Amino acid sequence: MLKSFDIYNQNNVLKIIVALNLLLVGTGSLLYTDRLINRLEDREEQYVQLYAKSIGYLFGSSHPNAGDLTFVTDQIIQANTTIPAIYVDPSGAFAAHKNIDDMPAGLTPEETQKFLKQKTLEMRKKHGPLIVDLGDGEQGLVYYTNSSLLRQIAYFPYALLAILTALGLLAYLSFSSSRRAEQNRVWVGLAKETAHQLGTPMSSLMAWVEYMRSDPDQFDGSITDEIEKDVQRLETITARFSSIGSVPTLKEEDVNEVVRQFTDYLAKRISTKVKMSVTSQLPPGQQVQINKLLFEWVIENICKNAVDAMKGVGELRLNMVSLPHQEVAIDITDTGKGMSKAHMQKVFSPGFSTKKRGWGLGLTLAKRIVEEYHDGRLFVKNSEVGKGTTFRIVLNRK
Structure with missing residues (x-):
């Protein structure tokens, strides 16, 4: 269960x-x-x-x-x-x-x-x-x-309740703000420390890749190429973690190309029993302003969450469409177990997870990246228990 x-x-x-x-x-x-x-x-x-x-x-x-x-x-x-x-x-x-x-x-x-x-x-x-x-x-x-005195006393408890309610609300807002600030400090510190710790083993891996390339007779070149891709991937992950806590730089990117390139990479590293497909109704060369490293992280978190929901077996579909008001939508649909309404309300909450492993921060970070850094929206478009879930990312287009 x-x-x-x-x-x-x-x-x-x-x-x-x-x-x-x-x-x-x-x-x-x-x-x-x-x-x-x-x-x-x-x-x-x-x-x-x-x-x-x-x-x-x-x-x-x-x-x-x-x-x-x-x-x-x-x-x-x-x-x-x-x-x-x-x-x-x-x-x-x-x-x-x-x-x-x-x-x-x-x-x-x-x-x-x-x-x-x-x-x-x-x-x-x-x-x-x-x-x-x-x-x-x-x-x-x-x-x-x-008398007027009695009338004033009659209104007193309601005034007192209003004051207590206001004080309670202020205490709640102060507590929530303090908690969020503490969470942010923990996440930023953890992310930067992780990036720092990854630096040494990556340098060592790059040295091993160069060593393997120097002896092509002993080491298969295709294997070396794939190892190098994974090392580059680690460098990308390190860059992502290093960027947490600072304002990212956004650039005009071809959203079709970014999504397709990353899903091609990801498809080779998830379960072979998951069929991944990408479709687009966007015009060729559709530009959006994003930070490529962070945006790929969003796609990765949602896709990996979907693969876990399907237990490594099913279909994962990405579809890109144009919306009114100069917006682009990316729908990510899985054929997993779906979510109840109660889980839909908490799926982006820090620490919430339906898995025995993990910290429950992946979707929280994805939502923050989309909404705070890219001025977009990330939400559960629809979900049905036993049939699957669709997440929707909405970005402004040019």
Whole structure:
């Protein structure tokens, strides 16, 4: 059974832990603030009930306690400086109001009654009116809504959650940026060290090739030629690794010729049970601006990945076509095992591989070379499990 692995799983676990902590802090703040709001609402309701009773004492002339408590009730009414309230007398008139901050100045009595009526309709949506017992069977109503302080506290948890979300997002972006920078440094250092280490054995191999050429009777010339091609290939690989971390030089190249020459070389060095073919609908001499060494590396990585997917048996087809908007597409299609949608989303991720061997960097490097160095695109055009996969490279043409 194929196994998938990701060398950055530990970083994903860390991100999950950070996200869970932020969620716990936000949820705890929301619950605690909601509790405070409920307590304040109860307190304000009690306060308005006291306010309503005070109005009953003042406006109900037949109330048994009227007169004696006029001063006290007047003090209670004046003490309400935060809770918006409107008193409606038994006749339905708006007899008194407090703390209606948005009431325009200079209203006529009729306009005032109309404005207060609209405010009571808004207040009813939040709280039902409190009944004022005026005595002799008469009742008034007090409408009220939350104070500005209570409204501010109600919005506080959402503001806090927004701040925590923003901080979490900034932490995630900073972490991701730091990780990518570290990955880049590792890749560049590894690539340059590899290029340096290859230098010595290549020099030795070139010396052996020259020695073999000096004695054609003992060494078959065709074998020597093939060995020399492989040594030149090693030199190309060394040049590729050396160029990582620096901006490559792009030149106008015949894309038909570059692809055909490289696939001719590659076809002799992959499984003989893989049939490789190249077709082109591009005009002869079609020029694209590429770095030949790096672009061949892209083709090699995708083709070798395809050969592995086919387990060394199948067909590998390369097709070059023109696209609108001055673009050229190179489709690389295999008849391998294909990919699920989940694998298609992660196939270019560093460290992802369905093979037991390898670091899972080949397609990642290929995508970076195409998109960052050649201003192109590399993506999975289509894939079907059990039938194969098509990768598409898109480049700008002249």
